[in-house]
Amino acid sequence: MTSTEYFIILIALLVFIVVFQISKASEYVSVLKGEKKALEQNNRINAFLMLVFLVVGLIAAWWCNHLLYDKTLLGLPAASDHGENIDKMLWITLIITGIVFFITQILLFWFAYRYQASEKRKAYYYPHNNKLELLWTVIPALTLTVLVAFGLYYWFKITGEAPKNAAEVEITGHQFGWEYRYPGKDKVLGRQHFKLVDAAKNNPLGQDWKDAANHDDLHPTEMHLVVNKPVKLIIRSQDVIHDVGLPHFRLKMDAVPGIPTTLWFTPKYTTEEMKKITGNENFVYEIACDQMCGVGHYSMRGVIVVETQEEYNKWAATQKPQFLTAYPSGVVPADNAASGTAAPASESQPVALAGE
Amino acid sequence: MSNEAAIHPGVISHGFQEHQEAHHHHESFITKYIFSQDHKMIAKQYLITGMVWAFIGGLMSVLFRIQLGYPEATLPWLEDIFGHWAKGGKISPEFYYALVTMHGTILIFFVLTAGLSGTFANFLIPFQVGARDMASPFMNMLSYWFFVLSSIIMLSSLFIQTGPAAGGWTVYPPLSALGDASIGSKTGMDLWLISMALFVVSQLLAGLNYVSTILNMRTKGMTMTRLPLTVWGLFFTAILGLLSFPVLLSGFILLLFDRHLGTSFYLSDIVIAGKILPNEGGSSILYQHLFWFLGHPEVYIIILPTMGIVSEIMSINSRKPIFGYTAMVASLFAIAVLSFLVWAHHMFVTGMNPFLGSVFVLLTLLIAVPSSIKVFNWLTTLWRGNIRFTVGMLFSIGFVSNFISGGLTGIWVGNSTIDIHVHDTYFNIAHFHIVMGVSAFMGMFAGVYHWFPKMYGRYMNNTMGYIHFWVTLVCAYVIFWPMHYEGLAGMPRRYYDYSTWESFKQFVELNRVISFAAFVSFMAQILFLFNFFYSIFKGRKVTTKNPWGATTLEWTTPIRPGHGNWPGEIPEVHRWPYDYGKDGVDFISQTEPVSKNESGGH
Numbered sequence: 001m002t003s004t005e006y007f008i009i010l011i012a013l014l015v016f017i018v019v020f021q022i023s024k025a026s027e028y029v030s031v032l033k034g035e036k037k038a039l040e041q042n043n044r045i046n047a048f049l050m051l052v053f054l055v056v057g058l059i060a061a062w063w064c065n066h067l068l069y070d071k072t073l074l075g076l077p078a079a080s081d082h083g084e085n086i087d088k089m090l091w092i093t094l095i096i097t098g099i100v101f102f103i104t105q106i107l108l109f110w111f112a113y114r115y116q117a118s119e120k121r122k123a124y125y126y127p128h129n130n131k132l133e134l135l136w137t138v139i140p141a142l143t144l145t146v147l148v149a150f151g152l153y154y155w156f157k158i159t160g161e162a163p164k165n166a167a168e169v170e171i172t173g174h175q176f177g178w179e180y181r182y183p184g185k186d187k188v189l190g191r192q193h194f195k196l197v198d199a200a201k202n203n204p205l206g207q208d209w210k211d212a213a214n215h216d217d218l219h220p221t222e223m224h225l226v227v228n229k230p231v232k233l234i235i236r237s238q239d240v241i242h243d244v245g246l247p248h249f250r251l252k253m254d255a256v257p258g259i260p261t262t263l264w265f266t267p268k269y270t271t272e273e274m275k276k277i278t279g280n281e282n283f284v285y286e287i288a289c290d291q292m293c294g295v296g297h298y299s300m301r302g303v304i305v306v307e308t309q310e311e312y313n314k315w316a317a318t319q320k321p322q323f324l325t326a327y328p329s330g331v332v333p334a335d336n337a338a339s340g341t342a343a344p345a346s347e348s349q350p351v352a353l354a355g356e
Numbered sequence: 357m358s359n360e361a362a363i364h365p366g367v368i369s370h371g372f373q374e375h376q377e378a379h380h381h382h383e384s385f386i387t388k389y390i391f392s393q394d395h396k397m398i399a400k401q402y403l404i405t406g407m408v409w410a411f412i413g414g415l416m417s418v419l420f421r422i423q424l425g426y427p428e429a430t431l432p433w434l435e436d437i438f439g440h441w442a443k444g445g446k447i448s449p450e451f452y453y454a455l456v457t458m459h460g461t462i463l464i465f466f467v468l469t470a471g472l473s474g475t476f477a478n479f480l481i482p483f484q485v486g487a488r489d490m491a492s493p494f495m496n497m498l499s500y501w502f503f504v505l506s507s508i509i510m511l512s513s514l515f516i517q518t519g520p521a522a523g524g525w526t527v528y529p530p531l532s533a534l535g536d537a538s539i540g541s542k543t544g545m546d547l548w549l550i551s552m553a554l555f556v557v558s559q560l561l562a563g564l565n566y567v568s569t570i571l572n573m574r575t576k577g578m579t580m581t582r583l584p585l586t587v588w589g590l591f592f593t594a595i596l597g598l599l600s601f602p603v604l605l606s607g608f609i610l611l612l613f614d615r616h617l618g619t620s621f622y623l624s625d626i627v628i629a630g631k632i633l634p635n636e637g638g639s640s641i642l643y644q645h646l647f648w649f650l651g652h653p654e655v656y657i658i659i660l661p662t663m664g665i666v667s668e669i670m671s672i673n674s675r676k677p678i679f680g681y682t683a684m685v686a687s688l689f690a691i692a693v694l695s696f697l698v699w700a701h702h703m704f705v706t707g708m709n710p711f712l713g714s715v716f717v718l719l720t721l722l723i724a725v726p727s728s729i730k731v732f733n734w735l736t737t738l739w740r741g742n743i744r745f746t747v748g749m750l751f752s753i754g755f756v757s758n759f760i761s762g763g764l765t766g767i768w769v770g771n772s773t774i775d776i777h778v779h780d781t782y783f784n785i786a787h788f789h790i791v792m793g794v795s796a797f798m799g800m801f802a803g804v805y806h807w808f809p810k811m812y813g814r815y816m817n818n819t820m821g822y823i824h825f826w827v828t829l830v831c832a833y834v835i836f837w838p839m840h841y842e843g844l845a846g847m848p849r850r851y852y853d854y855s856t857w858e859s860f861k862q863f864v865e866l867n868r869v870i871s872f873a874a875f876v877s878f879m880a881q882i883l884f885l886f887n888f889f890y891s892i893f894k895g896r897k898v899t900t901k902n903p904w905g906a907t908t909l910e911w912t913t914p915i916r917p918g919h920g921n922w923p924g925e926i927p928e929v930h931r932w933p934y935d936y937g938k939d940g941v942d943f944i945s946q947t948e949p950v951s952k953n954e955s956g957g958h
């Protein structure tokens with residue numbers, strides 16, 4: 001061990017011994033002074049500490065906010081249309097619960113201080129009051145109704161059907177990374193089945209090459225999205241449960257093996273715009289896995305580039321379909337076509353978030 | 357024998373008592389301290405076992421906080437102790453995930469479920485309802501020993517080659533079902549499941565006993581509406597456990613099948629470690645439903661006993677009745693019922709049907725109503741009281757403060773629209789640690805300090821208690837309050853390292869502060885443990901039967917009651933337990949008949 005470590009242990013031990021000695025001594029002192037007197041003194045000290053805790057605590061809460069506010073997303077606009085609604089809901093809730101927080105905490109510690117034991121006063125026998133109790137049943141119930149109403153209004157907007165013009169992008173999680181698939185020119189994602197997965201044969205997503213819709217599907221290493229254009233993610237997992245976490249868009253959705261899910265939104269700012277908004281020239285939209293998926297969970301990172309339509313088109317033009325990587329000749333050999341028949345004809349349909 | 361006593365509470369003869377005494381003298385060391393059937397001894401066994409687990413679970417959090425707070429540091433002594441789990445003095449990711457998983461499992465199940473309910477249900481139910489022991493003392497003993505067995509298996513999983521379970525305390529499949537998915541899903545996971553199955557058995561035996569004791573063994577005059585709120589809290593807790601633990605068990609059994617018998621309850625369409633698995637048609641979401649059907653009631657299994665404890669201690673030390681006894685019982689009941697109807701709020705982003713989600717939003721926010729009634733009633737109990745700051749009282753106030761802070765963020769995460777943003781981030785960690793972790797510990801400490809004199813005939817040291825309380829309260833807020841901000845930056849939970857993330861790497865200093873506070877707080881808990889064991893032998897002796905001036909029955913027993921609790925007949929009860937400050941009288945014991953010129957009041 002290093003000397004600092006010994007030093008820390010030494011200090012901890014010393015503090016312990018001192019605390020123990022003081023505590024023992026205070027017990028003797030209280031016997032000498034008389035139990036009652038000692039108790040009264042302890043009571044005054046603790047009552048005073050209640051007040052101190054309240055005041056210092058409130059100041060500390062302010063200070064904490066001051067230090068950390070800019071490190072959160074609170075001060076930044078949400079990067080998706082849904083995110084804006086989520087932020088609105090969050091602020092409504094923050095204000096309401098914030099008010100309740102301050103009132104109740106102040107009352108709690110103030111009452112503790114104010115009503116500390118005193119010879120002069122007798123406790124007030126006050127077993128119940130139906131009116132009061134009704135009051136604080138009805139008011140929270142009404143407040144919560146308002147919160148539920150707002151919440152569900154936004155929730156149904158977020159989880160509703162994706163617009164007809166939404167682009168489709170498939171994102172597949174596995175230990176420990178993300179794969180993206182674009183439908184290509186035909187705008188249709190080709191059929192796929194987990195039994196066709198074969199990384200050695202350049203088919204990491206189990207695409208069924210017999211389905212011609214697969215032949216133009218792109219398989220880039222990053223997700224590119226067009227600003228202000230709705231996108232619908234089709235989310236899959238190949239092994240365990242993962243989660244597509246999109247903090248800047250304020251969204252997330254699990255990736256569940258065997259049960260595809262969907263999530264749609266409209267990005268509002270390009271990556272470049274976000275660099276300006278955040279004042280961080282290294283800004284990137286990150287996909288963070290938000291469901292414990294194993295030892296590499298913390299490193300399961302993906303990147304989304306949001307850009308203008310022109311930039312997107314330029315990028316898309318540079319991407320080569322996976323089919324051509326697997327079969328540079330552009331033809332499916334016979335034996336492989338045969339193995340393709342192992343796949344059931346019906347593609348596993350994504351379960352939409354909307355439960356469509 | 358005790359059944360007989362309870363069935364005919366009024367007619368216990370002296371013969372019975374002599375028998376009791378005689379019985380007493382024949383107790384050997386083994387039947388008195390180890391295979392004891394005395395509810396008081398079993399309570400202490402639960403408490404001390406819980407403390408051992410709390411120490412282990414707490415130490416684990418200090419270890420993984422080293423990684424989070426000081427990700428750059430290398431501490432060679434870690435390698436000396438943990439070998440390849442901490443190669444080069446750095447906690448490995450495998451070790452990190454094993455630590456967080458076991459930390460959660462241990463604290464939620466072994467400490468705050470078994471340790472907490474086991475201690476206070478065993479200790480308080482017979483005392484406070486006026487019974488000589490539990491309905492079945494033997495089953496009670498059995499429940500404790502199942503818990504020990506389960507503990508031993510869980511503990512042994514820490515020492516096997518591939519380490520303990522490491523998929524989070526919720527052990528979601530497929531991760532937990534496939535040994536290829538994680539080293540923690542190999543033998544460690546089997547031991548975890550077996551241990552938890554035994555744990556469920558222990559809980560069921562215990563719960564049956566608690567419920568039947570409360571329903572059948574109340575002394576004469578002890579109507580249900582005269583039960584102290586502690587007993588009410590423990591009653592609903594036991595019912596929750598009885599109804600939900602079997603569902604958890606079924607979920608675990610299916611998981612074992614999937615692991616070893618090739619079934620596909622939870623598995624479908626999986627390619628793992630380059631292998632294509634044959635399983636099709638299962639749903640891993642099914643497991644989550646089964647898990648949270650217990651999982652949500654479980655959080656109330658943890659908090660309801662402490663709600664009862666806090667209500668009791670708060671009333672005693674404010675020297676006035678608990679405000680709104682009926683509302684307090686009704687809200688416990690409402691919480692118990694609703695807690696079965698909200699489980700899927702843990703699953704808003706699993707792809708669940710959004711309409712179903714909206715129903716769970718509604719029911720979830722509904723549960724905040726009884727919760728807020730309780731808070732306002734506690735506040736009103738303090739109002740115009742004459743407050744004595746015993747250590748138990750301080751912890752009760754700390755409980756309410758934390759319950760408010762954490763309960764309010766429940767309203768955030770309960771609203772799916774917000775949860776879709778903060779789910780599985782540090783916001784969630786802050787929410788449940790404050791509302792459950794810290795609050796429940798505060799309630800448990802309150803109970804230990806308050807009933808210690810009854811347990812051991814001595815007091816715990818006050819000064820150490822005060823230091824323990826203030827350090828714990830401050831540290832709890834320093835640790836968990838700023839985590840809300842991390843969550844609002846989207847920072848995910850269960851990450852070993854954040855340094856490669858552009859979006860989450862800005863909290864280095866904060867994480868250091870949090871880790872430091874966690875360490876200080878751990879030290880304060882050691883002080884508590886020290887105080888506890890020191891005071892058992894050296895604490896100031898209790899000299900009066902009723903040191904706190906309380907009304908409930910446990911304080912009518914001798915200072916150190918024997919097996920059977922009351923040397924004479926079990927006292928008869930004439931009133932509710934909260935006559936503090938009535939008609940200017942400091943307190944009136946439940947055994948005091950109502951006098952003619954007493955005012956109506958309750």
Ligand code: HEM
Nearest residue numbers: 655659701702720724763766767769770779780788791792
């Ligand atoms: C006002 C009442 C409460 C509401 C509305 C509420 C709501 C929620 C919701 C919706 C979640 C899931 C969040 C997520 O996974 O994103 C959650 C998590 C949690 N809550 Fe609460 N809660 C409340 C009170 C409590 C209480 C009283 C306890 C415990 C005593 C508790 C313990 C927990 C725990 C342990 C988790 C996290 C489990 C995990 O994911 O590991 N909550 N709460």
Ligand SMILES: [Cu+2]
Nearest residue numbers: 289291293297
């Ligand atoms: Cu993950």
Ligand SMILES: [Cu+2]
Nearest residue numbers: 652699701702
């Ligand atoms: Cu819950």
